[in-house]
Each structure stands twice: as structure tokens, then as C-alpha cells.
Amino acid sequence: MAALGEGVTEFAVGDRVAAALFAGNVYLGGYAEYVVIGADYAAPVPEGVSFEVATALMVQGLTALYLVKQAPPAGKRVLVSAAAGGVGSLLVQLAKRAGAASVIAAASTAEKRAFAQSLGADAGVDYTQADWGEGLLPDVIYESVGGQVTMESLRALAPLGQVVIYGALNIQQFQLGVSELLGLIFKNQSVTGFALTPLLTPAALRSALAALFDLAVRGEILVAIGGVFALKQAADAHRALESRNSRGKIILTP
Structure with missing residues (x-):
């Protein structure tokens, strides 16, 4: 100062x-x-x-911490998109600390998935592949990529599950159709928005x-x-x- x-x-x-x-x-x-x-x-x-660590914990750390508070992962199967990024890498760790039953790291390269697993993720998945969410059935998905990744996240979600959307994603490509809405309704699922600053x-x-x-x-x-x-x-x-x-x-x- x-x-x-x-x-x-x-x-x-x-x-x-x-x-x-x-x-x-x-x-x-x-x-x-x-x-x-x-x-x-x-x-x-x-x-x-260090000032570098303090800087990294400002927006990214606070976002990860509040996401875990807003959508508690305890006892649940969790998927983190962009799991090697600033928020994602912290989300993996904080979700595990908060008692997640398992954490799946979604990332675009094998190196990034391996990095997320070194932080505690139990498994990794490549979200650039078609139908990457098939059979995963996570209870909570922390989603920040947008576009088709968001749509596939909805298809991957378990009954009673929750997709939490945050970050500067491409919302212009996100459109819920009849099939997605029927899935949300009859599987008792939810899509939740998240913004840090108002909290x-x-x-x-x-x-x-x-x-x-x-x-x-x-x-x-x-x-x-x-x-x-x-x-x-x-x-x-x-x-x-x-x-x-x-x-x-x-x-x-x-």
C-alpha cells in the first residue's frame, strides 16, 4: 500500500x-x-x-469458493469443465475438500486432464470429442466453456442434477429446445446461473x-x-x- x-x-x-x-x-x-x-x-x-498467488486467488479463487458454496458437492459426483484453468484447477481441489464423491475433469488435452488429476480429480474426459458426456451422469456440473459443451453437459447430467453456468462463455450459442426442456422437467434437473460480484x-x-x-x-x-x-x-x-x-x-x- x-x-x-x-x-x-x-x-x-x-x-x-x-x-x-x-x-x-x-x-x-x-x-x-x-x-x-x-x-x-x-x-x-x-x-x-506471494502477490502472484494473491492475484490468482482474487477472481478465480473467490469464484471457485463461492461456486462450491452455491452448489455444494458433498457426496456427489461432480464434473468441472475447463478443469486445468484458473477457476477449474481450484474448483477441482475445493470440491474434493468439500466432500465430493468423485470429480471428473473435463479439458481439451491429455496434458490438461493429467494436470487436473494431479490436483485430485478422479478421472478426465475430453470435451472436444463428440458425445463425451455419454454415461457420466454427474450430479453437479460447473460449466464455463459454453456452446456445445453446455449442451452436452445437459445431456450428461444425472436425474436430479444441476448445471451451474458461470464465466464469460458463448451464450449466443446456447438455446434450450423442446428436448432439453423435457429432459429438465421429467428428470427434475436444474440449470443455475452464477455471478460472483453481487455476492x-x-x-x-x-x-x-x-x-x-x-x-x-x-x-x-x-x-x-x-x-x-x-x-x-x-x-x-x-x-x-x-x-x-x-x-x-x-x-x-x-
Whole structure:
């Protein structure tokens, strides 16, 4: 922390803090060396948590944590799409910690599926293949890919199951037809939407980040960093994301 505003007493200049811009309704400014944020939306970063790990646990970690809270996996067969990504890799671990009976990692390459299995996934499936969901019957599907992956997720879902849709997926290609609606109705299934920001009060934000930081410090979750780029290399960071070859979170540093 470089400076304090008037009346801020809970922090000191030099403190290590994570600033959740999105939670404070600040949607621009992440690509900057300095940013102004309301003190309510700053959270202490403990020793033992690097700034890179803290960054990866902000949007991705909070999303994974709240997904597990919103759609509890305890005792259930779970499928995680994009399981090697920033959110997916954490979802695999948090779902297992929350008592999932099994976790299936859906990813596009054998390397990514193996990585997700190294984090605790019990099996992997290639969602680029036709009919990849046949016979899986997961009870909960955390889905962020969109398009045909979402449609196949509905076909794969167990009776009484739930598909939770989150992230910047291609919703323009998602259209429920009569057969999908009949399946949802007569199998008592549900499709649930998820957005992180409306759930985050200042107190909830700090509590959730403290829990995630604690898990990281104690080595109970692995925070995968897919690449670290200096701010002047932002274009390279975008190319790394667009390549779809990265695993975990891509980080920009000053």
C-alpha cells in the first residue's frame, strides 16, 4: 500500500494488501502500477502468500469458493469443465475438500486432464470429442466453456442434477429446445446461473480471501500460475491466454 486516504486507520503505508477492484464496482484499472480503491475492498495479504498467488486467488479463487458454496458437492459426483484453468484447477481441489464423491475433469488435452488429476480429480474426459458426456451422469456440473459443451453437459447430467453456468462463455450459442426442456422437467434437473460480484459484501470478501490465503499458506491448495508477464508484456499475456495452452492463472506484474 503506497498511501492512505483520510480516515483510514486499519492499514498502514507499506502493508501488503489485495485490492478487489471488481467487488468495489471498479471495472477498469487492473492494467496499472497504482490504483485507488475503497478501504472496505482491500484485504490483508499474509506473509507466505506471494502477490502472484494473491492475484490468482482474487477472481478465480473467490469464484471457485463461492461456486462450491452455491452448489455444494458433498457426496456427489461432480464434473468441472475447463478443469486445468484458473477457476477449474481450484474448483477441482475445493470440491474434493468439500466432500465430493468423485470429480471428473473435463479439458481439451491429455496434458490438461493429467494436470487436473494431479490436483485430485478422479478421472478426465475430453470435451472436444463428440458425445463425451455419454454415461457420466454427474450430479453437479460447473460449466464455463459454453456452446456445445453446455449442451452436452445437459445431456450428461444425472436425474436430479444441476448445471451451474458461470464465466464469460458463448451464450449466443446456447438455446434450450423442446428436448432439453423435457429432459429438465421429467428428470427434475436444474440449470443455475452464477455471478460472483453481487455476492461480495466487504465483510464477505475479506472473510473469503482470508480463508483462501490460509489454505494456500498451509499448502492445502495448489495455486497454479500459468505464466507471469510484466505490464509492458500485456499483449504476450493475451496471446498466452488465446493459445489455450496455458494452465492456471496468467499474471501481470508492474
